[in-house]
Amino acid sequence: MASLLGRFCRKLVVPGSAHGSRMVSTTACDSEAVKSLNLHSAINQALHIALETDPRSYVFGEDVGFGGVFRCTTGLAERFGKNRVFNTPLCEQGIVGFGIGLAAMGNRAVVEIQFADYIYPAFDQVKRVFPTLEFDFSTAEFLIRGFNSQIVNEAAKFRYRSGNQFNCGGLTIRAPYGAVGHGGHYHSQSPEAFFCHVPGIKVVIPRSPREAKGLLLSSIRDPNPVVFFEPKWLYRPAVEEVPEHDYMIPLSQAEVIREGNDITLVGWGAQLTVMEQACLDAEKVLDFIFQLKDNWFKVSNMGLELIMQEGISCELIDLKTLLPWDKETVEASVKKTGRLLISHEAPVTGGFGAEISATILERCFLKVKSLRFNSSRRD
Amino acid sequence: MALSRLSSRSTTLLQPLATTSLLRRRHISTDTTPITVETSLPFTSHLISPPSRAVETSSQELLSFFRDMALMRRMEIAADSLYKAKLIRGFCHLYDGQEAVAIGMEAAITKRDAIITSYRDHCTFLGRGGGLFEAFSELMGRTTGCSKGKGGSMHFYKKDASFYGGHGIVGAQAPLGCGLAFAQKYSKEEAVTFTLYGDGAANQGQLFEALNIAALWDLPAVLVCENNHYGMGTAEWRSAKSPAYFKRGDYVPGLKVDGMDALAVKQACKFAKEHALKNGPIILEMDTYRYHGHSMSDPGSTYRTRDEISGVRQVRDPIDRVRKLIIAHDIATEKELKDMEKEVRKEVDAAVAQAKESPIPEPSELFSNIYVKGFGAESFGADRKELRATLP
Numbered sequence: 032m033a034s035l036l037g038r039f040c041r042k043l044v045v046p047g048s049a050h051g052s053r054m055v056s057t058t059a060c061d062s063e064a065v066k067s068l069n070l071h072s073a074i075n076q077a078l079h080i081a082l083e084t085d086p087r088s089y090v091f092g093e094d095v096g097f098g099g100v101f102r103c104t105t106g107l108a109e110r111f112g113k114n115r116v117f118n119t120p121l122c123e124q125g126i127v128g129f130g131i132g133l134a135a136m137g138n139r140a141v142v143e144i145q146f147a148d149y150i151y152p153a154f155d156q157v158k159r160v161f162p163t164l165e166f167d168f169s170t171a172e173f174l175i176r177g178f179n180s181q182i183v184n185e186a187a188k189f190r191y192r193s194g195n196q197f198n199c200g201g202l203t204i205r206a207p208y209g210a211v212g213h214g215g216h217y218h219s220q221s222p223e224a225f226f227c228h229v230p231g232i233k234v235v236i237p238r239s240p241r242e243a244k245g246l247l248l249s250s251i252r253d254p255n256p257v258v259f260f261e262p263k264w265l266y267r268p269a270v271e272e273v274p275e276h277d278y279m280i281p282l283s284q285a286e287v288i289r290e291g292n293d294i295t296l297v298g299w300g301a302q303l304t305v306m307e308q309a310c311l312d313a314e315k316v317l318d319f320i321f322q323l324k325d326n327w328f329k330v331s332n333m334g335l336e337l338i339m340q341e342g343i344s345c346e347l348i349d350l351k352t353l354l355p356w357d358k359e360t361v362e363a364s365v366k367k368t369g370r371l372l373i374s375h376e377a378p379v380t381g382g383f384g385a386e387i388s389a390t391i392l393e394r395c396f397l398k399v400k401s402l403r404f405n406s407s408r409r410d
Numbered sequence: 411m412a413l414s415r416l417s418s419r420s421t422t423l424l425q426p427l428a429t430t431s432l433l434r435r436r437h438i439s440t441d442t443t444p445i446t447v448e449t450s451l452p453f454t455s456h457l458i459s460p461p462s463r464a465v466e467t468s469s470q471e472l473l474s475f476f477r478d479m480a481l482m483r484r485m486e487i488a489a490d491s492l493y494k495a496k497l498i499r500g501f502c503h504l505y506d507g508q509e510a511v512a513i514g515m516e517a518a519i520t521k522r523d524a525i526i527t528s529y530r531d532h533c534t535f536l537g538r539g540g541g542l543f544e545a546f547s548e549l550m551g552r553t554t555g556c557s558k559g560k561g562g563s564m565h566f567y568k569k570d571a572s573f574y575g576g577h578g579i580v581g582a583q584a585p586l587g588c589g590l591a592f593a594q595k596y597s598k599e600e601a602v603t604f605t606l607y608g609d610g611a612a613n614q615g616q617l618f619e620a621l622n623i624a625a626l627w628d629l630p631a632v633l634v635c636e637n638n639h640y641g642m643g644t645a646e647w648r649s650a651k652s653p654a655y656f657k658r659g660d661y662v663p664g665l666k667v668d669g670m671d672a673l674a675v676k677q678a679c680k681f682a683k684e685h686a687l688k689n690g691p692i693i694l695e696m697d698t699y700r701y702h703g704h705s706m707s708d709p710g711s712t713y714r715t716r717d718e719i720s721g722v723r724q725v726r727d728p729i730d731r732v733r734k735l736i737i738a739h740d741i742a743t744e745k746e747l748k749d750m751e752k753e754v755r756k757e758v759d760a761a762v763a764q765a766k767e768s769p770i771p772e773p774s775e776l777f778s779n780i781y782v783k784g785f786g787a788e789s790f791g792a793d794r795k796e797l798r799a800t801l802p
Contacts, residue, residue, distance in 0.1 A: 094643060097712075120613040120649040121580055121641055149579065152615070215500045215562055217578040 065272040070265045073240035073273045074103045074205075077247040078141065080277045082111050085139050088201075088251070090116045092126060092143030100145060101207055101266050127153035127181035131199050135189070139201035139251060147208035147260060148217040154225065156181005157204070157232060157258065186256045187231030200254035205247070207263035208236075209301050209376050214263075221377035226258050227354045227386065233257040234353040235282060236300040240271040245280030246351060253282055262301035269304075285357035287364065291344035294370040297361055297387060299350045302374050306347060314342040353383055361387065362394050369400040441469040445739060449674035450731070456656055458663035458692070461681040465673040469741040471517060473750075475672050476732045479509040480751050482533040483729060484758045485542060486702070489532065489549055489563075492762065493706045498549045502563045505533040507670075507701040510728035511636055512537040514675025515604060519683060522599065526574040526587045527606035529564035530636075530700075534606070538571040542761035552768035559771045560779070572601075581607060581614030584633070588620045591631035591686075602630040602686045604679070610641025612655050621691065625662050628690035632682040633659070635695045636669065642704040643713040656695035669696030670726040699726065 068076065082088050090107055096118040098105035108116040119126045123144055130140040144150050182204065190198035210219045226234045235250050235257055237243035243261065250257040288303070289310055298306045346364050350356055365371050371391055373384035388402055444466045453460035486506040492498045505512070508530075515525070516537040527534050532545060540556060548555025549563055557565050557576075565576040574590060577583040587605025594601045611617060612635055624631045635655040639646050646653040656664030663685070667678040678694055685692045699722045703710025710719070736742050742750075 097643070118644065118648065120644075121610045122613050122615060124615050125613075213500045215564070215578070217564075218501070 064275045066275055067270055068240050068273040069267050069270050070240045070243055070261065071102045071267065073244040073271075074247055074261060075105055075107075076273070076275070077244040077251075078104060078107055079110065081139070081141065081248060081251045082107065082115060084277065087137065088115070088139035088141065089133065090141040090143070091119050091130070093119060093121060093145045095143050099143060101263065103205075103261075104143065122152075123149055124152040124156055124181055127156040127204065128185060130202060130204075131156060131181060131185050131189070134199045134202045134256075135197050139203075141251060142202070142204045144204060144206040146218050147206040147222050148220040150182070150204075150206055150222060153181040153204075154183050156185040157183045157187055157226070157229065157256070182226070182232065182258065183229050187229045189231075191231060198254070199256045201251070202256040203247075203250045203259055204257070205259045205261060207266070208260040209262045209264055211264045221260075221375070223260055223353055224377055224381060224383045227383050231256070232354065233282060234260070235351065236260045236262070236353060237351065238262070238300055238303045238349050239265070239269055241273045242280060242349075242351065244273055245278050246282070248277065249279040249282050252279065257282075260300065264301045265304070280351070283352045283355050283357055285351060285360040286349045287346060287360065288349050289345060289347035291346035291368070293344045293368055294346065294372060295361070295364040295368045296345055296347045296372045296374065297350060298347075298374045299353065300376070302376055303347070303349055306374055310345040310347055313345055356387070358390055358394070361391060365391055365395050366398050369398055370402070371399065372403050444468055445472070447673055447735060449668065449677065450671045451668045451674070453674070453678065454656070454666040456659070456664040457661075458665065458685070460665060461677055465677045467673055467676075469739070472732060472736050472739070472741060475513055475517070476729065476736060476747065477750055477754065478537070479513050479672070479729045479732065480754045481542070481758070482506070482509045482512065482536055484751075484754050485532060485536065485545065488546070488758050488762055490702070490706065492546075492549065497766065498563065499551070500562050501529070502549070502706040503530040503704065504702040504706070505530050505700065507722070507727075508636060508638060508698045509533055510672040510675055511634075511669050511696045511698055514672040515634075515679045517672070517676040518679035519604070520601070521571045522601040523683065524572040524574055524587075524590045524594065524601065524603040525606070526583045526590060526603065527576070528580065528583060528608060528611065529576070529578050530608075531564070531566045531576045535566040535568060535573060535576075538568050538573040540566065540568050540571070540573070542758060543764050546762050546765035547768050550765055550768075551770060552765060553771045553775075554765070554768040558775065560775065581611035581616055583607065584611070584614070584617040585620040585623075587633070588624045588629055588631050591624065591629040592627065595628075595630055600687060602632055602683050604632045604634055606634045606636055608641065609635060609637040609639060609646050609653070609655060610644070610649065612658065613649060621659055621662055624691040625659075630686040631691045632679070632686050633691060633693045635693065636698055637695050638698050638700045640700075640704070640713065643708065645713065654695075656693050659691070659693045662691050662693055664693035664695065666695045666697065669698030670728045670731065672728055672732060
């Protein structure tokens with residue numbers, strides 16, 4: 032992974048944006064102003080807009096006051112005041128539960144968990160999630176702290192068990208997730224699969240700055256509790272033109288970032304960067320021709336035939352929302368290509384890829400010629 | 411700081427025989443004649459009578475304190491340079507400034523008493539008898555490390571010395587520590603568990619759950635809050651309504667100790683061990699300070715002034731305190747202590763050099779020790795067809 036990061040970090044091509052003509056996007060119209068931003072700045076902008084447009088929204092979590100460990104919350108406390116943007120002590124379960132309560136009173140709370148690895152203590156609370164709360168958990172790892180109690184039992188089931196009297200629709204829990212190269216055991220986890228197993232919440236993962244801003248604003252304004260995982264690897268290196276105005280990208284709609292005919296690739300978050308590179312590699316004329324160039328005169332006939340061969344045409348889909356996920360888009364694509372490759376960072380067994388494969392096989396059984404998993408994590 | 415003057419009394423006794431300065435001074439490392447020293451500050455207590463301020467020590471002990479703390483300090487500084495040289499990757503949380511807590515605790519307990527701590531564990535490992543070479547190897551991720559290079563900075567362990575690590579998630583070690591104490595009580599081992607956590611972790615719910623259980627079942631658990639006043643970048647007054655962490659146990663007695671005074675720490679730990687064996691849990695709050703930032707990614711100066719750091723270094727530094735004690739009691743000269751520090755430096759440099767030569771673990775180690783040996787579980791790499799191993 033580290034070598035892969037080294038390859039990408041210097042000049043990160045955000046999936047779908049470099050080959051702009053092929054991008055199917057629901058974002059800004061061309062007349063609006065755009066700015067080149069990286070992921071944390073885009074998220075920061077989204078938070079500024081969210082707080083501006085709804086006076087009853089709050090951002091809190093560990094260290095958010097000074098801007099957060101990843102600079103996602105810079106300027107918020109200065110602009111909106113310490114009553115709306117504030118630090119919490121080191122207690123994820125307490126933070127999420129607190130946010131749930133706040134949301135139950137009809138507020139939007141953006142909660143930050145510092146690392147997704149810390150979300151587990153709040154996990155239980157998530158099931159209890161109350162109305163639109165956006166928690167700003169600095170990292171998805173810390174989110175694991177919140178995992179234990181709050182998210183699953185409190186947040187997710189609140190609306191249901193109160194017979195729609197109360198809800199935590201406005202709760203948004205933000206957490207940096209995923210490998211970053213030096214994170215080790217507890218700053219690299221991808222816990223999205225745990226949350227996908229909980230009916231009542233939504234799980235959203237952006238792949239790039241422009242997506243992140245739109246998706247975050249949608250998540251904040253969505254009347255259901257949302258867990259928003261941000262690929263921490265992309266915070267600084269991923270740069271994209273991001274429209275400056277207020278825009279939202281709809282949830283539960285997957286996007287075909289790259290059209291193709293031979294195989295469908297499905298992924299989300301930072302993994303798409305890797306997958307797009309794989310698509311480019313697959314489409315190129317077969318590499319070994321260049322390796323044979325010294326012996327060109329010997330293999331010229333065979334070589335010519337090989338040059339005639341085309342590469343593999345890949346269709347790349349960004350799921351964006353994992354729960355509830357856009358089955359129709361993936362199904363339509365697999366019906367076209369007949370092959371599916373799912374790639375994600377989290378461990379394979381019990382990972383979200385398993386859910387996708389089961390559903391697609393069920394829906395497209397006769398059309399599927401091959402199905403594979405690929406994970407950057409060992410199982 | 412009131413210092414006892416026993417040394418001068420014995421000097422006069424020796425005077426008729428003394429011809430060289432060598433005889434007047436106590437022998438460097440083997441003199442165990444008790445010296446009584448008073449702690450710098452009195453103990454503050456909650457629900458219990460504090461122990462006496464007069465601590466019994468000896469030349470041997472003071473010199474070993476000095477040497478061991480100098481070793482720890484030197485190791486942390488070396489780790490700092492190694493991290494900046496990118497030989498240590500990941501995260502690195504340094505303990506310099508807090509050495510007195512590790513050293514004082516070791517002086518009061520045995521290797522049968524268990525210690526469990528957070529990710530700031532390099533010096534605790536050394537205190538438990540861990541070697542410099544093992545420590546540096548682990549930091550650099552080599553197979554010769556104490557966790558075979560698979561744990562890294564935050565996961566040092568030493569089973570034969572009852573050192574249970576080394577935990578990355580803040581506060582997670584608190585309930586574990588109480589579990590260890592339960593096992594000790596159940597097996598009638600007459601040993602206690604010291605569970606260390608920080609002022610940041612003091613706000614974690616699981617700590618209170620652990621405290622309740624420990625008190626309910628009278629477990630021999632000593633919960634030690636290493637209060638270095640900053641939870642990463644957040645000062646204690648900004649994160650805790652009651653920064654009197656020793657009182658947070660409510661029904662559990664507590665003691666506040668000057669964590670920069672190794673002798674006070676020793677006294678408190680000795681007292682706490684006796685209490686825990688008889689009456690159940692007790693909380694010790696060590697008032698200490700870290701010179702470095704939270705980790706190597708934190709410069710440590712954005713949330714506190716450099717004056718504050720240098721102020722503490724000048725007035726409260728644990729090594730300087732012991733140095734002054736040693737000199738005042740004529741146990742060694744300034745020069746001898748400096749020589750000791752030089753020796754320590756050489757030792758650390760040698761360990762670093764040796765660790766740098768050590769091998770990195772084989773890729774197959776990624777798959778070992780996930781399950782118990784012989785389980786027969788299979789593991790796959792990124793591509794199931796390419797890399798497949800039966801978990802050893």
